[in-house]
Amino acid sequence: MTAQAWNERDWTAFDVTVADHIAEVVLTGPGKGNAMGPDFWRELPEIFGHIDTDPEVRAVVLTGAGKHFSFGLDLVAMAGTLANVLADNAKAAARTEFLESLRKLQAGITAVADCRKPVVAAVSGWCIGGGVDLICAADVRYASADAKFSIREVKVGMVADVGTLARLPYIIGDGHMRELALTGKDIDAARAEKIGLVNDVADDQDAVLALARATAREIADNPPLVVHGIKDVLDHSRSAAVHDSLRYVAAWNSAFLPSEDLSEAITAVFEKRKPEFKGR
Template sequence: MTTSTLSPTCFTLSTNNHVAHLVLNKPEAMNTMHPTFWRELDAVLTQLHKSGDARVLVISSTGKHFSAGMALDIFAGAIKMDDQSPEGRAAIFDVLTDMQATFTKLETLRMPVIAAIQGGCIGAGVDMVSACCIRYATPQTFFCIQEINIGMVADVGTLQRLPKLIPLAVVKELAYTGRRLPAERALQYGLVNAIFDTPEAMVEAALQCAAEIAAKPPVAIWGTKQAIHYARDHSVDDALKQMGWLQAGIWSNRHVMEAVVAMKGKRAGEFPALQPLRAFSELG
């Protein structure tokens, strides 16, 4: 097992057998999100994306709630919005763009992301898990678009991603009323993949699923994630064309043969890791 070279204070990060596990660890604050949380999460996701070691990311939490969303006191503090001038209001765009980009990294990571959600997933918590690939829950799990209850519009991804995941009328009901969506209804709508009796069983299942994914060729998993997200936002015809170019770019006879031989031999396949990434500015 390896741990992150970073030293986050809002969560722990470990990697074992190519499965990264991010655990929100501020239960006394209901794992609320503040500038430090955002800064640390962005840095960790960037590190995971660049290193190529992890092949799946599991996100879980501690305490009663997965996350109670944004820490409300920050609206009167460090990121208080200036609505007194056009210049101040224009700057809100850049603040939100920066915040949105962090959760978008969950979608653009070179690996699937599995969220294990216990208790309340509220406000920005919904923004966060909406960007994940797979969501597991417990009977106590609920989702709440809390923003409408505090006089604002959800603005970091919920209203853009949820309509791709559950019926539009359901999104509107939740967004207009601020009501809670319990785990059973979330399962019926397809927002969560499964419900487990306890948080421990849920996390175990998430890690088991992650291990199963991590055993596949990483570049094929990357390509699959790319294709699914492209198809979500484009026509079938466009997505088929993109699929052709994608498959042509990553096809490997070696990977296919190894997968087939390993399956017949009832053993784990051996596949090369994704290449570590370096920004152009880091070269030379």
């Protein structure tokens, strides 16, 4: 596929434009709040694979359409991925199939992190669960004043498994990391800036997008091979640790994810009620 062809393609979960050496990738759903369903996970690595190799692109702005960046994993749309491993007495075949599916999800986020073109994220509204996974793969993160963040997986009976636990420790301190991951609490943009999750906070959605575009412009105006070199050197020391963490959590969740609490969490989503966890 030529650069022009991939750029002009009608994506289902994204809008993608390229102009003056900057790609703008916008999450568009189709789930509510740009929730991450099958289309998102299929298209994300393809888009960033093209961006990585397109000589016309030197920097990327990543943002969400509408009021919110992303509500995270679309549990309803992705229920099929979990179905076999959650079945009673799931055996090796079902767990192995889930492991492979999980590694594909991880690969989508890793495609963003490994992209040689720096990625600048502009976050407005909610950034939950998988949304945090995604912005952890960006190089620079900005938020609007109304942004809120949550590593929500613990609230739905899961260990976060597609990137947050591997990458966020390199962005914020260990104590803050553990607090957010273990509680699943929500934090606002001011707290996110204080702990280093975001670089800066802008007044509103238009302002944060303008800030991200300005930073992408500054990056794109620099020598592209030097920019690639900076990313490569910065990523070198931590890439092996991130890779090891992703493999470990994939194996962990393939073995231990099935639980009554997870089934209860998914059922509660369908029934639109608060889950009741019993530690089983």
